Amino acid sequence: MTLPAQNLLAEEASPYLQQHSGNPVHWRAWSPASLEEARALDKPILLSIGYAACHWCHVMAHESFENDDVAAVMNRLFVNIKVDREERPDIDQIYMAALSSMGEQGGWPLTMFLTPDGKPFWGGTYFPREPRYGRPGFIQVMEAVDKAWREKRASLNQSADGLTSHVETRLAGSHARALLDRDTLSDLAGRIDGMIDRDLGGLRGAPKFPNAPFMQTLWLSWLRDGNAAHRDDVLISLEHMLAGGIYDHIGGGLSRYSTDAEWLVPHFEKMLYDNAALIRSCNWAYAATGNDLFRIRIEETVAWLLREMQVDGGAFAASLDADSDGEEGLFYTWTQGEVETALVHDSTMFFKHFTLSSPHGWEGKPVIHQSRAQQALDITDHDRLVPLKARLLAAREDRVRPGLDAKALTDWNGQMIAALAEAGRSLARPDWIEAAAKAFAHISGASHDGRLPHSMLGAKKLFSALSSDYAAMTNAAIALFEASGEWSYVDQAGRFIEQLDHWHADAAGTGYYLTASDSTDVPIRIRGDVDEAIASATSQIIEALVRLASVTGDLDLHERAWTIAEHAAGRAAHQSYGQTGIVNACALAIEPLKLVIVDRQEYPTLVPVANRNPDPRRVDIVVPIGTVANRPLLPGGILPPTNRPGAWLCTGQVCLPAVTDPQELDRLLRRR
Template identity: 35%
Template sequence: MPNRLAHETSPYLLQHADNPVDWWPWSAEAFEEARRSGKPVLLSVGYSSCHWCHVMAHESFEDQETADYLNAHYISVKVDREERPDVDAVYMEAVQAATGQGGWPMTVFLTPDAEPFYFGTYFPPAPRQGMPSFRQVLEGVRSAWVDRRDEVADVAGKITRDLAEREISYGGGEAPGEEELAQALLGLTREYDPQRGGFGGAPKFPPSMVIEFLLRHHARTGAEGALQMAQDTCERMARGGIYDQLGGGFARYSVDRDWVVPHFEKMLYDNALLCRVYAHLWRATGSELARRVALETADFMVRELRTDEGGFASALDADSDDGTGRHVEGAYYVWTPEQLREVLGEEDAELAARYFGVTEEGTFEEGASVLQLPQQDGLFDAEKVASIHERLLRQRGTRPAPGRDDKIVAAWNGLAVAALAETGAYFDRPDLVEAALGAGDLLVRLHLDDHARLTRTSKDGRAGANAGVLEDYADVAEGFLALASVTGEGVWLEFAGFLLDHVIARFADAESGAFYDTAADAEQLIRRPQDPTDNAAPSGWSAAAGALLSYAAQTGAEPHRTAAEKALGVVKALGPRVPRFIGWGLAVAEADLDGPREVAVVGPSLTDEGTKTLHRTALLGTAPGAVVAVGTPESDEFPLLADRPLQQGQPAAYVCRNFTCDAPTTDPDRLRTALSS
């Protein structure tokens, strides 16, 4: 019989609906049952594309004996961290404070008042390498709960108080200036890996937000070192195994320093962010590699992640069937020399092995290799390579595909909307802009209620029950603002304003301007989560500052500009010390220092060729965080267009700061110069 998770929308929770464990979703009812029964709560947090989550589920949660013990002595609560990032953040903070590390699956034992008292991540079914078995942990925790309840309560209370008293380092509401941004760049230079690109050692994660900062810093100051770090890192990633050399798109991270072997799960947020990064790199440099990767990543998202409803699924699993019935990480993506010969024949297989770096020893496991581009493209016949690429991709398509997490996460779809809208506009791909519009429509139709409050997730056209968090409001607003700039449809600016009004009213501390990750009227946890640092995607705090700044530049809304600059105080405090972990905040600070510039393009119609040329030129400007409004002089959808006439009947562009404009121009070259210096 399915358990209570059978009624959920989360694919991760549904994966556990047939477990013999009597799972509860996170709910008041679960904790009421814990109080009624006098049992502690086992909280298990994971997500659908998490490899070790699947391992622990198979070893322990699908095991009848383990399930019987859990059902007898615990109230078991399963949480999808992607659906409830607030719950995940609060208890991950406790796990990291107690153990010095974290990860998923996260395993936490709670009192019926949701106070944590024992922590861990993955536990094996039998003792291993100094790690107790899961059953030993369950028995030990139960013994403490039964025999030393007062001691457990004291520990839980102290941990909860310590969490509640934690303070973030906040700069008092003053945005960073030249000095702090220069210190941040120096800090990044010290951590940069000049041989391999990227920052720090293994594992290596794509530094999307940091690269955005480097590109903006170079555009504003001309610092060549910043551009070089961005270019070299992007090239190394694009040539490495972290990038899918056949199908496009990026894996989550590289397990080694050289970007060779990825953790093969593909996440929507990574690909949305990196699609935008490579499009912006092309905009700055004209790099053919950046153009190709941006478009291939966009095509991957549309081809493999777009759902029937028009949104974008969250992830593809790392694991898949290897053709023998085994579920193996990377099975869909790796190749042996023999597999190349079977598909291509002896001669072409030898060329493919050299081109993609496939060796007899293998670069992964069991003699298989992850495809890379270790050599320069010009060494190989382009037509022959294209044929090999097409045949390998077609053959790979016959392999069992990785599972897909089909839930729509509002924040990540907002990032995808921004990336696809801009990439489509840059490269004259209206199909990508249409895909962005489709996702935007879904977010409005299904995730926004009549009061412009966001729902975090949906699946199969059904909205989930969980309220949006700060990153949802901020990233969806960011996507809507990009749509407004690209399409000239002012309704997207209006929707962004609705969301950002909520950000100011419900997520900000009115006195300091600091942001919380959950709204003031959200479910109260043991701590109201608050984190300004980037993780896999921009923090809600930095994303909110960026969207507020862009909206203020579009509309002249002073409260939004003030809120953005107050929020940037944390970047002033943290940017010089930990620049790798607040990259998007630094990128927003670059825009703030530059203005950001406001570009109004007016023409007789949006289909007029002269208007379209000026509009595209404006979008391709590299001035940090510049906003673009396009329309006719009669348009009332964009405040930037007010009192901006045509020039002698010709389309014209106005470049402004704080709604004070330079002389208008009808010349695309002059506009390009005005937005690149």
């Protein structure tokens, strides 16, 4: 079977694939039919993986994929397959691991050459059309690969077999379970602490990523062990990040990473998952410090989210592009004259609080950022700056907007829903909780035969869900239950876990695969153990199982979570990187916290104390006074009395005596 000799991406659900539908390249999406075509033609596959907000993906597309001469070589020598890594993270992880195993630096666009049966034998990332940057030209690369394929095919097949076996062992293998050790988190936090940039925050060097799993390790270390240095690592990192150009000081929201060590010039794409993590981290930081910086940046980021990222039905789009009008960062950067034109006499006040910089190597307009002193002054003068920012935002809206990748990814939405629900509780913003509930209802309602889609773009849905989708939506359901007290969310969480068990559990009951059992187009069925910019699917699953077991008091479910965590820890011990999420999740499994509060529905006194003390280790269950049904079980099968206010804080199967005084509860929750 061969597919038509033409580009076949026009009807795909991914905006990224649709961006390439006009290329002269005969692109196919990843599918059983595309793989069968390669086998039928006995041609190697040229696999290109990217995403809509990726700057260098756009560069390579413009230089090579839109060029007739390059496309002619691609069409003659290869079956060309284009993948949106956000739609198919399972495929992306396999071939990124293959590139890493070759000793190459990973990144996007990912360019891999595969045998007709999908086994990788060589690859790289961005290749320029003409030789430069110390890289060969793309046509040279393709012709060299073709020559090797024709003249050394047996050797390439042997290499591909070996590389595939190595990747399978690394991403899908099993190892003996490991005893969950309380010291593992402390050891990891100590190693991360040794990598922190004391002057600029984040990890030393450049580029700088927010690295949410690392920050959570440090925060958990402080919460559990009282290590104030680890708390300060996170606070300093957040403060520098929020002062830098990586944060959008006019419109709110965080870019994916900074190209330099000072957080100054980002790649300007904005990803949904980064901003979910930012909201959560700032929520914890505000609760711990009372520093209004963190509250204000949450408010600005949520305002951006609701203004620019909501799609039909109330779910959230995946990303905003780095480029507009063909130039990176053009939408977000300003000359001094542009600021003065927009603000006139008020520009003097603006420049008292913000700086424009064009560092060496940056070719665009200046980037807005702050010194630490300006950041502090910004918070002091916040109310006076709000109308200035609003005028600049209005002026910015007249510019060519960056492209919106409007697909709604289930797992990324689950993370944002949980973040919104948590921040909505902490900052008394029921409108945020309502927005989270609306997104949750839209995604849950898109299920088919009980199965979630992984991705949606309008009426187009991509099935089947990944394990990360069920995990993230379970955690989102529990966060909404904590915020609303509605037990229907707990029931929904249970149904998500049932689907996870049915489609993703391994035969031995030791863990889960990222892809469903009926997925027919994956060369390797991987576990999903490795962190990327966000915590791994496995870590999200462990967290979901632990949290659901805590809410329901289901000891069998907690025992299963413990078993899954032990096996994940055993696999993590054999990996060289990317296991931070599993360590964090195992720490939650070792010491899960459960807070049961009985309080008045009107004028509660204990619930606000819990809300302003968020803790990622804790599940909160609020019971109105007089409740008879749906009373949560305390450890030992004890039902809490509901005739008067009280709060029970439990660790595992042990509860402290009931607390009735709000100040005493505050001291209890703040005690490390």
